[in-house]
Amino acid sequence: MKLKDMYTFVKNDLNGIESELERSVHSTHPLLQQSGSNLLRAGGKRIRPVFVLLAAQYGRYDAQKVKKAAAALELIHMATLVHDDVVDDADMRRGKKTIKSQYDDKVAMYVGDFIFARALQLMTEVKEPAAHQLLAHGIKEMCLGEIQQIKEQFDTNQNVRHYFRRIKRKTALLIALSCQLGAIASGAPVPIQRKLYQFGYNAGMAFQLTDDILDFTSSEKELGKPAGGDLQQGNLTLPALYAMGAVPGLKKRIEEYYRGSGDLALILSEVKNSGGIEHASRVAAAYLQKAVSAANGLPEHAARSSLLKIAGYIGRRKF
Template sequence: MEAAALALIERDMAEVETLLMSVTYSQVDMVTDIGQHLVQAGGKRLRPALYLISAKGLQTDTGLDQAIVVAAAIELIHMATLVHDDVIDHASTRRGIPTANSRWGDHPSVLAGDYLFARAFALLAKTNDNRVMKELAEVVCSLCEGEILQANSAFLADQSEDDYAMRIAKKTADFLAASCQLGAMAAGMEAAAVQAVRQYGYLVGLAFQVTDDILDFTASAPQLGKPVGGDLAQGIITLPVIRALEVSPHREELRMAIVARDMSDPVLNRCLAIVRDCDAIEYSYSKVQAQLREAIAGLPASLAPEAQRALVAIADFVGLRKF
């Protein structure tokens, strides 16, 4: 992520990393190995970053001792979902390195993901804040619902943009919204400002996921850290595909391939070309830019200037990212 977005919370994020390494230790060596492999794999740390910036929303020089704990718990929840996703998807790489399931197998990886969930909520219990516990429990429920919706809609060509929006809201946007909301609550913002910061997170989350889905068609495998076209290969119908099924002169060919569930390499490559050759990518980027403009425009005036700049920088990163 851009340095401008993280300068405000650089020291806090370093403390989060230290805590993540500490809480993934177990008396069982394999659990420690998997947990620390996941931490060291890195990532954007977008959710804890949004939480910490929002927590500094009114007064950026305040201490954040308890906020470090919540931020680490947020990232542990995200890590747990990624482990489970990789098992479900039979993924062999993420961020350019082997997934836990490819190194240790599915069974240990699922249990390691469960371990990370438990560790996250054990950390949250230390805060004695039931609002935080409740909100993040709801996030986990939403994530599960999103995954089920995605599985049930695989290889279904007749999906609307509303169907897609509901799915990515549950898979991504709700979590970013909650991260921002909890940070704003920790900062002591008024209810209207908390809701505005939450809406910023929700819109940035939608834009983040749409961008992710675009990159599945436009980025290279080294940029993605995983194979290109992986979503379509699994029958996941994203916004670029929905648009191509509406406007491409080859939309019937694309539809037939999806319905046939035949995503062998030649068929997948042809489908990727059909999506790229119409306006699906440009159309999807236009949605991203509209969501980000709305997100920035809705930020409350009460935000401290440094926090406002950091949130704008994150929105800019989401719109321009190539990985």
């Protein structure tokens, strides 16, 4: 089953969010207009807006109101990707040239800022103060995650605890907030808001762990970016961290590669054969089980069925 087939009952509202995104990135400045349009055409799973719509089903569902929050969260996600590509010096994303490679770093940073500002503008139409407080806290934590990643880049002495804190801030938190803010925007009961946050957090951790696994196991065509790109950019993820503790000499070989003299093909092969992929898969499965448990604690609803199906998709996805 394809991802889009798991939430067909909100398909029309999701189309409305896509239109909202198009309006949001519109600008009278040609460069901003072209950059924003290119980002939207590059696609994406739109998993955050989907979670907003599904979570909002547990309250007084108002599509016009909820779509503002959903579009805002997707815009924040898009802005972080634009900024990430500058930090990582990435030329490709989703099989397309990044904004920084099409123009330059300065243009990319300001395009990201513009998109982020449009997200905040959309959020002003969500009147619940709690939504703004949570989003502000989430954005702060995301920034800390980005700074943490920069600080730990190329650091072979980092530990697994740092890795989990980093992916919580960079990925899981925004997915958790998507679930929670959808519930808040529709006035869902607080216990349900908490269950949805728990679902989103654990699904988000599994989502990022799966991304980090796929970076080693998928082809460049499937990923839309170079395979092994995380390790090349100095971002050591769980499979590599596990492998460094399991394979004698691997840590030294990675350090040599970062100094410009290592064999990347050998390193990638050793990571794949170390048991690190399997270990990361088990950790991702444990997070997914927690997400499923949280979803099973929700009242019976078509939205719950969709959340459970999406959790299953996260565990099976290949790109």
